[in-house]
Amino acid sequence: MNTPSHQAYVPFVSVDNMLKLVLHLGVERVLADLAAEIEADFKRWPLFDKTPRVASHSDVGVIELMPTSDGETYGFKYVNGHPSNMKQGLQTVTAFGLLAEVATGYPVLLSEMTILTALRTAATSAMAAKWLAPAGSTTMALIGNGAQSEFQALGFKAICGISEVRLYDIDPAATAKCAANLAGRGLKVVSCATPEDAILGAQIITTVTADKQYATILTDNMVGAGVHINAVGGDCPGKTELHKDILLRSSIFVEYPEQTRIEGEIQQLAPDHPVIELWQVINGQATGRSDAREITLFDSVGFAVEDFSALRYVRSKLDETGLFTQLDMIADPDDPRDLFGMILRAS
Amino acid sequence: MNTPSHQAYVPFVSVDNMLKLVLHLGVERVLADLAAEIEADFKRWPLFDKTPRVASHSDVGVIELMPTSDGETYGFKYVNGHPSNMKQGLQTVTAFGLLAEVATGYPVLLSEMTILTALRTAATSAMAAKWLAPAGSTTMALIGNGAQSEFQALGFKAICGISEVRLYDIDPAATAKCAANLAGRGLKVVSCATPEDAILGAQIITTVTADKQYATILTDNMVGAGVHINAVGGDCPGKTELHKDILLRSSIFVEYPEQTRIEGEIQQLAPDHPVIELWQVINGQATGRSDAREITLFDSVGFAVEDFSALRYVRSKLDETGLFTQLDMIADPDDPRDLFGMILRAS
Known part of the structure; x- marks a missing residue:
């Protein structure tokens, strides 16, 4: 098996780790911190690459992608809205999000965002x-x-x-x-x-x-x-x-x-x-x-900028809390031109 | 701690599991199977919800989201293109993708797609x-x-x-x-x-x-x-x-x-x-x-439809091969209106 390089791993904040993070810091502190992060990003609003969300509508709901970028970091959120879900015991809104480095396109954070969206909205x-x-x-x-x-x-x-x-x-x-x-x-x-x-x-x-x-x-x-x-x-x-x-x-x-x-x-x-x-x-x-x-x-x-602020906040807490796991999500062969060789060497 | 419901988990195909899947089935078989899946989806092309990819360009590259849907299943791919990455020993193109159920918006597959994109392109x-x-x-x-x-x-x-x-x-x-x-x-x-x-x-x-x-x-x-x-x-x-x-x-x-x-x-x-x-x-x-x-x-x-076909193919092989893990990615409280209670009960 190949041993993936450091950059092949993407830190992942699961629902369980998000719950732990909120409990560790305290709900009100997280809300106040997020408000400060969002306010700071609203202050530099013109910097952001903004686009209306990309929505895929159906009879029962919508699935949306909400991307933005500040030129250094790119982020997007996947979010659905299905009012009828509640009758089936499911969440109306579920979400997850990602941050990536603009310079390389490599993801640097994947996070649950159902809980995080509730926090950033408030x-x-x-x-x-x-x-x-x-x-x-x-x-x-x-x-x-x-x-x-x-x-x-x-x-x-x-x-x-x-x-x-x-x-x-x-x-x-x-x-x-x-x-x-x-x-x-x-x-x-x-x-x-x-x-x-x-x-x-x-x-x-x-x-x-x-x-x-x-x-x-x-x-x-x-x-x-x-x-x-x-x-x-x-x-x-x-x-x-x-x-x-x-x-x-x-x-x-x-x-x-x-x-x-x-x-x-x-x-x-x-x-x-x-x-x-x-x-x-x-x-x-x-x-x-x-x-x-x-x-x-x-x-x-x-708006996407609020999710971006929230994801950056979560990312800033990773080292301090250790509340994440590493996902083997990016294929990163020793020689970038040799993706096929990565398959051969895995055998 | 809450025990997440079945739907709170999203099957995840890591790079390692994708390599194993390709080796298990054989590269040429996977290529032929993918060609058949893609051809079948091209045959029902007018069904798909199509949109040009959503691109975020920078001086050194591009990060794109490529969504589509056939009305039952929604899919999107995240993909970057950074020609200068190669000089740093990184992949020019990395990717991952997701499938979700249109009826609920709940994700049903997260997969690496750097290797899968190479396969579906060929x-x-x-x-x-x-x-x-x-x-x-x-x-x-x-x-x-x-x-x-x-x-x-x-x-x-x-x-x-x-x-x-x-x-x-x-x-x-x-x-x-x-x-x-x-x-x-x-x-x-x-x-x-x-x-x-x-x-x-x-x-x-x-x-x-x-x-x-x-x-x-x-x-x-x-x-x-x-x-x-x-x-x-x-x-x-x-x-x-x-x-x-x-x-x-x-x-x-x-x-x-x-x-x-x-x-x-x-x-x-x-x-x-x-x-x-x-x-x-x-x-x-x-x-x-x-x-x-x-x-x-x-x-x-x-085009996004090709990624959709490829993701559906990978999904169809999960049960047979077991080459996936479960990601705790969707917050799914017992009472969908009680997301906050989920935090309380996690303490």
Whole structure:
């Protein structure tokens, strides 16, 4: 057998090792670290090679590839979205990702990203709210209490200092699950019977529901002045959560307009409706919230740069934690022109 | 710790297991099997979800994602092309690939594809030549004796009945390596000092060189009537192998015109220069070689469907050979809405 060279091995972070990594560092620390990494990459946004995700749609869902590069490192995420999976006991969203060296094209990290995506999504939401939500926000309504909900709650606690979350889901069992998972973590958790109850006194409203359809989780009269809306669940064509009239009253902030106009809440608006790119706020090129009565809306769909930041973060923790294995994934013969000889010598 | 469900594991074929698989089945059998799989998928070509590859270019190379789907199974390949890698002792091309179930988005195979790409490229070339080369071809010139050369030689032996290969490379060491690797495999192998010598008496001319530049491996006066040219090395913008005048005298067959016009030899021609899609020849919708004096040219750049066929073939051999391991890659909590609880229960 050939002994592969160092570069033939790709560090692999399994689900088990990702769970261990999060437990080792602590969920809130990981969320805060990820928010800082994502913010740093948003600051250098123009550097990134950006393209809308490459989607393969079917009747029941979508499979997507989300590539990007900062010129030194290339990354992509594989992610699916299958709302009907839940009925079969499967995850709606599963994902994995890869980093590679631009100079050689050799992969340098393969990682599970189902858990990591949940973390980076919450970190991105909270990081955006840090720039957009009213100063001194303490209370968040959390509408949709599924797989993403606890990550959102803890992200807003760790990054924005939220102390109370008000939960609502059409399925009370989901709310009970979310409340149980959040118990004892330093948040006041209030389970609500209606969305109207959930938004009572909330400065921040997070919507994170999963139906693949035009839904109206929030109607116009539910949203008062001065709130920040973190709209997470509308993330593909045909899937929205907010009534159009709310959008028309809001200052809308997005990740990457080319993608958000297809996938986000703003697919309900004219293609030239003004939006503000979040990176420009972070960079000082645009204004975030400019007045206490303004409704700010982060129309989040998830962008490749956030996954890139998250993968780089995981990579940075490998040596320190040892929470990875080596995958024999790259054929690397002694003489690069002698790939066939590698087969011969393996016999 | 959670015990992941069956679907949380993804079968992984490492480089070591791919080498073992090829040795277990035999290189020529694998090449012939792959050619049959690829031909079968070309026959049902209109079924596939096709898109040009998604490329991230840098000064030194390219990293590409090549997705496709037949509606039941989704597949993609990650592949790089870095001509300068060879100087550092690295592979010019490395690759891995994945299959997933369209119905759920869950991955069902992760495989090394550096070796598999070399095999499928040769299988595709030989399968195309079966339809296009002059009847009774016995001799092939093989210009470029690098990593792909032995696979081409054995593919044409197994699939087209070629009995003599005539080798040429600008580096005689490459020719010596190729000749040594092919010794004792039932082919007459002739090492040549010039490309003119290599094409003497050859009914098939295969060019498979690696420089990322406009090169002229074959000039017009080297190519007589009645040959089949298998142009493999020209496979990205700015990289070609044949003098334009040869193209103008040839009937040109391609995989996917949208991609070949960007990456293939025909990037030298007008964007509306007539080409024939290989799948239509196989399907009976177009004519292949129509006359003994015709020059046929397969302007091969490699298309996602070929990788898909190759991955499906590897998947079909897993149970029989056991040559795979299980990767804990998909987070699959008991309750799909309770991803956070999975972290809690791991502690």
